[in-house]
Amino acid sequence: MRNSIIFFTLILLVSCGTDPKTQQYNQSEKLQVAVVNYPLYYFAQKIGGDLIQLEFPIPGDIDPAYWIPGDKALTAYQSADIILSNGADYAKWMKNVSLPASRIHNTSGAIEEKYIKLRESGSHSHGPDGEHEHAGYAFTTWLDFKIALTQAKAVKDILLNKLPENKNELDENYNSLKTELLLLNELMTKASDLIGDQFIIGSHPVYQYLAQAYDLHIHSVHFEPNEMPSENQWIEFDQLLEKYPSGIMLWEDNPLPEVKEILNSKGIQIIVFNPCGNKPESGSFIEIMNMNIKTLENILNQ
Amino acid sequence: MKQSFYLAIKYLQFHRVRTLILVCSIGLILYLPAGLQKLITESETQMLGRAEATPIIVGAKGNSTDLVINTLYFEQTKIDELALKTLDILAETKFGYSIPIISIFNARGFPIIGTNLDYFNFRNLSIQEGRNLQYVGECVVGHSVAEKLGLSPGDSLISSPENYLDLAGVYPLQMTIVGILEPANTSDDIAVFTDMKTNWIIMGLGHGHQDLKNVNDPNLVLDRDSSNVTASTKLYIFNKIDGRDMGSFHFHGDMNNYPITSILFVPDNHKSATLFRGRFESGEINEQVVVPSIVVENILQNIFRIKQIFNTVFILVGVATLFILGLIVILTLRLRKNELNTMFTIGSSLNKTVEIIGFELLIIVSFSVVVAFILYSFTGIFVEDFIRQFII
Numbered sequence: 001m002r003n004s005i006i007f008f009t010l011i012l013l014v015s016c017g018t019d020p021k022t023q024q025y026n027q028s029e030k031l032q033v034a035v036v037n038y039p040l041y042y043f044a045q046k047i048g049g050d051l052i053q054l055e056f057p058i059p060g061d062i063d064p065a066y067w068i069p070g071d072k073a074l075t076a077y078q079s080a081d082i083i084l085s086n087g088a089d090y091a092k093w094m095k096n097v098s099l100p101a102s103r104i105h106n107t108s109g110a111i112e113e114k115y116i117k118l119r120e121s122g123s124h125s126h127g128p129d130g131e132h133e134h135a136g137y138a139f140t141t142w143l144d145f146k147i148a149l150t151q152a153k154a155v156k157d158i159l160l161n162k163l164p165e166n167k168n169e170l171d172e173n174y175n176s177l178k179t180e181l182l183l184l185n186e187l188m189t190k191a192s193d194l195i196g197d198q199f200i201i202g203s204h205p206v207y208q209y210l211a212q213a214y215d216l217h218i219h220s221v222h223f224e225p226n227e228m229p230s231e232n233q234w235i236e237f238d239q240l241l242e243k244y245p246s247g248i249m250l251w252e253d254n255p256l257p258e259v260k261e262i263l264n265s266k267g268i269q270i271i272v273f274n275p276c277g278n279k280p281e282s283g284s285f286i287e288i289m290n291m292n293i294k295t296l297e298n299i300l301n302q
Numbered sequence: 303m304k305q306s307f308y309l310a311i312k313y314l315q316f317h318r319v320r321t322l323i324l325v326c327s328i329g330l331i332l333y334l335p336a337g338l339q340k341l342i343t344e345s346e347t348q349m350l351g352r353a354e355a356t357p358i359i360v361g362a363k364g365n366s367t368d369l370v371i372n373t374l375y376f377e378q379t380k381i382d383e384l385a386l387k388t389l390d391i392l393a394e395t396k397f398g399y400s401i402p403i404i405s406i407f408n409a410r411g412f413p414i415i416g417t418n419l420d421y422f423n424f425r426n427l428s429i430q431e432g433r434n435l436q437y438v439g440e441c442v443v444g445h446s447v448a449e450k451l452g453l454s455p456g457d458s459l460i461s462s463p464e465n466y467l468d469l470a471g472v473y474p475l476q477m478t479i480v481g482i483l484e485p486a487n488t489s490d491d492i493a494v495f496t497d498m499k500t501n502w503i504i505m506g507l508g509h510g511h512q513d514l515k516n517v518n519d520p521n522l523v524l525d526r527d528s529s530n531v532t533a534s535t536k537l538y539i540f541n542k543i544d545g546r547d548m549g550s551f552h553f554h555g556d557m558n559n560y561p562i563t564s565i566l567f568v569p570d571n572h573k574s575a576t577l578f579r580g581r582f583e584s585g586e587i588n589e590q591v592v593v594p595s596i597v598v599e600n601i602l603q604n605i606f607r608i609k610q611i612f613n614t615v616f617i618l619v620g621v622a623t624l625f626i627l628g629l630i631v632i633l634t635l636r637l638r639k640n641e642l643n644t645m646f647t648i649g650s651s652l653n654k655t656v657e658i659i660g661f662e663l664l665i666i667v668s669f670s671v672v673v674a675f676i677l678y679s680f681t682g683i684f685v686e687d688f689i690r691q692f693i694i
Binding site: 096100 | 402434436438497
C-alpha cells in the first residue's frame with residue numbers, strides 16, 4: 001500500500017502537465033488576446049493597454065455575430081493565448097471550428113441566468129428528430145451596461161490570471177473603465193425614465209438586453225439599414241405598430257432616405273442606436289454609446 | 303585449417319537444404335527468447351511512457367482498464383459515455399484543464415478520435431504535412447494511417463457506419479484530410495483526429511441541410527406556418543462539409559448533454575492533482591477518476607507473468623534443440639561413415655576430420671546467430687501490433 005502511494009505520488013510529479021495557458025507565450029513577447037467583437041476589443045484594450053497584443057481579424061463592414069472566419073483569421077484565433085468570447089451564442093462560427101478550448105473564456109459566463117432566449121427564426125422538422133429550432137439567445141449583452149461591466153471584469157480577471165505581476169496597472173485601467181460604464185448605465189437609466197411606458201420599435205432584434213435592463217418596451221422587426229423593406233415586411237411593421245403604437249424607432253445605422261421618409265410619414269422618428277458590434281469608423285465604444293443615449297434624449301426632449 | 307574450412311563450406315553447400323533448415327531452426331531458437339524479451343520491454347516502455355505522460359483520466363463509472371485502453375491506446379472497447387457538461391464540473395474545480403476524447407467511430411479500420419486542439423499541444427503532436435484542424439468536417443491523420451492508406455492532405459476519408467444493417471442509423475461522413483502528423487511512435491500514429499463536433503455530426507446530433515426558408519418544393523416541404531416548417535425526409539442532408547455550407551451546419555438539443563467517452567485531466571501542479579483526487583475520493587465528483595499509470599502497471603504485471611512462463615518454455619525448447627542438434631550430428635556422422643572412411647584411407651588424421659566437422663558446426667551456428675540478429679533487429683517494428691494483439 002505504502003509503495004503504491006509513493007508510486008502514485010511519483011507518477012503525478014512526473015506527469016503533471018504545465019498549464020498550456022501559461023505555457024503558450026513567451027514572457028518576453030506580449031500576451032496575444034483574440035476577441036470576437038468590438039466591445040470586448042475595447043474592454044481588453046482599455047484594461048490590457050500595452051501589456052497585450054490584440055487580435056480582431058474581422059473586417060469592419062461585417063457584423064461579427066454572423067461572420068465566418070477564413071483560414072488566416074482562424075489561424076490568428078488558434079494561435080492566440082487568450083480567446084475572449086461574448087457568450088450567449090454570439091459568434092456562432094465558434095461552434096463550427098476547432099479552437100483550443102482551454103484558451104477560450106466566456107466573458108458573460110457569470111450572468112448566464114440573464115441570457116434572453118430567442119425563438120426568432122421559427123422551428124422546423126424533418127426526419128425522425130421531430131421539430132427543432134435553430135434560434136438560441138439574444139447576444140448583444142453589452143447593451144445592458146451592468147452586464148458590460150461584468151464582461152469587463154471578466155476580461156480583467158482573465159488578464160490578471162496571466163499577468164499577475166501587472167496587477168496594479170490592470171486594476172487601475174479596469175477602475176477607469178468601470179467608471180465610464182457606470183456613467184453610461186446612469187445616463188441610460190435617466191433616458192429610460194424619459195421614455196417611460198412608451199412603445200419603441202426596433203429595426204432589428206438586437207435591443208433585448210437594453211430593454212431588459214432599462215425596462216423598455218421594445219418590439220422589433222427585421223429591417224436592414226441599407227435595404228428597402230419588402231411589401232410583406234411593411235405589412236408586418238404596420239401590424240406591429242397597430243399592436244404597439246409608437247413614435248420612435250431604434251436603428252442600428254441610418255436607414256435609406258426613402259425608408260426614413262415612409263417612417264416619418266407614419267409619424268415615427270428615427271433614432272440611431274448603434275450596438276457597436278464592430279469597430280466604428282470613428283469614436284470609441286464609450287463615445288458611440290454616449291452618442292446613442294444623447295440622440296435618444298434629444299428626440300425625447302423635443 | 304584453411305583446407306578444413308574449405309571442405310566444410312563445400313560440404314554445407316552440397317547439402318544446402320539441410321544446412322538451411324538447421325540455420326533457420328537454430329536461428330529461431332536463439333531469437334525467440336531475446337525477441338520476446340525485446341517486444342515485452344519495448345511494449346512496457348511504450349505503454350508506461352504514454353500512461354505516465356497522462357496524469358488523470360476521467361470517465362463514466364465502469365471498467366477502469368477499458369477506460370484507460372480506450373483513451374490512451376484508442377482500442378475502441380465499449381465504455382459508457384459522459385455528458386459534455388462534465389467538463390464544466392471539472393473546470394469549476396480550477397485544478398487544471400480538461401481535454402475531451404470521443405473514441406467510438408472508425409474510418410477504414412482506424413479509430414476516429416474526436417477532441418480539441420489542446421490535445422495536440424498536450425501530446426506535442428506536430429503537423430508534418432498540411433495544417434491542423436480548423437473547420438468541422440476536417441480530419442488530421444496519424445503518420446501510420448497516411449502511410450498505410452496512401453493518404454495526403456486534400457484527400458477524403460469516410461467514416462465507417464456503426465452497423466451495416468441499421469440503414470437509418472449513423473450515416474457516413476466524408477471528412478477532408480487537412481494534415482498528416484509527424485510520426486510519434488505511439489497510438490497517435492494510428493488515429494484519425496477530428497474535432498468533437500465532427501464526431502457529433504457522425505452521431506447525427508448535428509447536420510447541415512438546405513435552407514428551409516428558401517425551399518418551396520412540395521416534395522420537400524410538407525407543411526409551413528409562421529413558426530414552423532415541416533420537411534420530408536427527402537430533404538438533402540449534407541454528408542460532406544466544406545466552407546460553403548459551414549454556416550448551415552447546426553446542432554440540436556442541449557450541447558451540455560452531448561456524449562464524450564472520456565476526459566484527460568491535466569492538473570496545474572502536484573498539489574492540484576492531489577486536491578483533485580481528494581474531491582473524487584470524497585465523492586464530490588461522481589465520475590470515475592483513474593491514474594493511467596497505475597492501471598497500465600496492473601496490465602503489465604500480467605504480461606510479466608506470461609513472460610516468465612514463456613522464458614521457461616524457451617529454455618526447455620532450447621535444451622531440446624541442443625539434444626536434437628547433437629542427435630543430428632551423430633546421425634550425420636553415421637550417414638557419412640563411408641565418406642569418413644575414404645578420408646582416413648587417403649591419409650586424413652582424426653584431428654583433421656574433427657576439425658572439418660567442427661568448422662561445419664561453427665558455420666551453421668554463425669549463420670544462425672546472423673539470422674537471429676536480423677530477426678531481432680526487425681522486432682521493434684512489431685511492437686505496436688504486439689501491444690494491440692496480445693496486451694490490450
